[in-house]
Amino acid sequence: MKIADRAEISPFYVMEVMKAAADRERVQGNVLHLEVGQPSTPAPQTVIAAAHRALDDHRLGYTDAAGIVQLRARIAHFYRQRYQVEVDPHQVVLTMGASGGFALAFLAAFDVGDRVAVTEPGYPCYRNVLEAFGVEVVGIPVDASSRYVPMPYQLDAAGDLDGLVIASPANPTGTMLTTDEMERTVRFCRNWGVRLVADEIYHGITYERAAPTALKYTHDAVVLQSFSKYFSMTGWRLGWMVVPEDLVRPVERLAQNLFISPPTIAQIAAIAAFDGTEELEANVTRYRTNRDILAATLRKVGLPFAPPDGAFYLYVDVGSITNDSPALCAAWLDELGIACTPGIDFDPVRGRQFVRLSYSESTEDITEAARRIEGWMTARR
Numbered sequence: 592m593k594i595a596d597r598a599e600i601s602p603f604y605v606m607e608v609m610k611a612a613a614d615r616e617r618v619q620g621n622v623l624h625l626e627v628g629q630p631s632t633p634a635p636q637t638v639i640a641a642a643h644r645a646l647d648d649h650r651l652g653y654t655d656a657a658g659i660v661q662l663r664a665r666i667a668h669f670y671r672q673r674y675q676v677e678v679d680p681h682q683v684v685l686t687m688g689a690s691g692g693f694a695l696a697f698l699a700a701f702d703v704g705d706r707v708a709v710t711e712p713g714y715p716c717y718r719n720v721l722e723a724f725g726v727e728v729v730g731i732p733v734d735a736s737s738r739y740v741p742m743p744y745q746l747d748a749a750g751d752l753d754g755l756v757i758a759s760p761a762n763p764t765g766t767m768l769t770t771d772e773m774e775r776t777v778r779f780c781r782n783w784g785v786r787l788v789a790d791e792i793y794h795g796i797t798y799e800r801a802a803p804t805a806l807k808y809t810h811d812a813v814v815l816q817s818f819s820k821y822f823s824m825t826g827w828r829l830g831w832m833v834v835p836e837d838l839v840r841p842v843e844r845l846a847q848n849l850f851i852s853p854p855t856i857a858q859i860a861a862i863a864a865f866d867g868t869e870e871l872e873a874n875v876t877r878y879r880t881n882r883d884i885l886a887a888t889l890r891k892v893g894l895p896f897a898p899p900d901g902a903f904y905l906y907v908d909v910g911s912i913t914n915d916s917p918a919l920c921a922a923w924l925d926e927l928g929i930a931c932t933p934g935i936d937f938d939p940v941r942g943r944q945f946v947r948l949s950y951s952e953s954t955e956d957i958t959e960a961a962r963r964i965e966g967w968m969t970a971r972r
């Protein structure tokens with residue numbers, strides 16, 4: 592029987608690494624999870640209490656396709672408070688994680704055959720989903736020399752574009768665009784009629800300075816956000832988009848047809864996420880401690896990495912020890928009991944010389960992982 596060409600979509604390798612780590616854990620126990628891209632903490636207590644109340648008090652039926660008005664209004668308020676940016680609540684669309692947002696944004700903004708640029712390395716699902724939708728993906732190879740931010744000459748060299756996807760802070764590097772770089776990128780998109788899709792899912796998890804939002808500079812971009820990372824609600828499957836006026840109805844129609852509505856209990860509970868700041872900021876403090884521990888060890892053993900401004904990843908250049916990062920990750924899982932993600936997930940070309948280490952787990956686990964990596968590196972000298 593026929594299988595669609597688009598079903599040839601690449602796997603999201605990190606999910607496969609998680610499977611291998613779980614297999615080893617079942618057999619041998621004791622795996623340190625530096626492959627996971629999610630907080631190791633539950634949702635804040637405010638959210639859990641609100642979810643209990645919702646179970647007791649609500650019917651929990653479908654909602655509007657774009658989400659409940661109270662949460663959309665709360666998110667608009669969040670933009671006013673956090674960024675001093677005015678967002679009309681009707682431009683806020685709740686989605687099934689940022690992932691659900693990609694599907695809606697890409698389908699609404701791009702046609703089959705359009706050309707959309709993504710950075711390499713970058714979050715793999717942008718490329719995979721765009722390709723599944725018949726969009727031509729243009730890779731922009733970024734590196735440590737520009738802190739993995741696309742430079743103007745690289746955008747110019749990409750040829751005619753219909754769209755550009757950026758993430759700041761980025762996965763897998765944790766690097767961020769400065770305000771100047773954001774302004775410059777928005778200007779490029781405006782000048783050339785390129786639809787900007789800005790993934791701001793790691794906002795809130797930043798260490799040296801706050802991340803600038805694209806919304807400060809443009810009303811034409813689609814901005815994606817989520818309750819998965821800063822708000823520590825990964826499995827609740829709730830995110831949002833701020834959508835430009837011309838895409839509000841197209842996105843709403845697509846959402847009605849594709850999903851009907853995002854998870855109702857998650858939406859009701861998420862209103863209380865904005866009151867969980869104390870717990871959420873404590874998570875960021877722990878990520879910072881973990882980052883510093885892991886970064887110090889990597890410096891000590893001579894493994895370079897991008898300067899991590901935010902998120903909870905270090906993208907480590909292991910080119911001095913291998914040109915086969917999947918094999919290195921397999922060896923570390925086998926010999927050290929450390930799961931991590933090979934760079935090929937993020938960069939099909941140069942990813943064989945990189946691994947991504949996530950430091951979102953407990954400080955004890957990250958300290959132990961750093962100790963094992965240091966021992967392994969010392970032993971092979």
Ligand SMILES: Cc1ncc(COP(=O)(O)O)c(C=O)c1O
Nearest residue numbers: 628688689690714762817819830
């Ligand atoms: C950059 C980036 N965007 C989007 C997502 C998807 O997140 P969500 O759980 O909101 O679907 C992730 C998940 O790791 C991510 O790293």
